[in-house]
Amino acid sequence: MRYAPPVHIACKGIEMQKILFVCLGNICRSPAAEAIFRNLSPELTTDSAGTSDYHIGDPPYAPMQAAARARGIAMEDLRARQFAAADFLDFDLIVAMDHKNRAAIEALRPVGVVTPVILMAPLAEGAGTSDVPDPYYTRDFDGCLDLLEAAATGLQRDLATWS
């Protein structure tokens, strides 16, 4: 499954230098996505945030850190923060981990700001889901990392074709 054409239309021709990954708590999926993507594209600015205030200031969830470390992904330097409307202005592209978080992000969109908000999972070649399942609940940290790595690779490829 691939994303719908409007994503291409929204992203085509816009220089994507600053990418923000967003989930609910900013301790599992989005910091992992950030850590994976900054390894792939160190020339770009990456960050992550949560739509909730549950874990502000916390490091990534220890089991997620351990699963990531086992495959050479360092994320211990990251700290959770809450998504804010200003992020629409500070970033070129916002990548949401699931539909609920995309809706929470869109609810904060400032009037007249066209920054694209896209879903992460469909960026993965052959992804069978449009949401990244939350490993905080599923406990499948490796499955989450597999999907995020495939999606990050897809995002890197798509950024090259959108520019």
Ligand code: 4NP
């Ligand atoms: P995340 O997972 O959105 O991938 O960071 C969660 C982590 C913590 C909670 C929910 C989701 N929580 O409710 O504390």
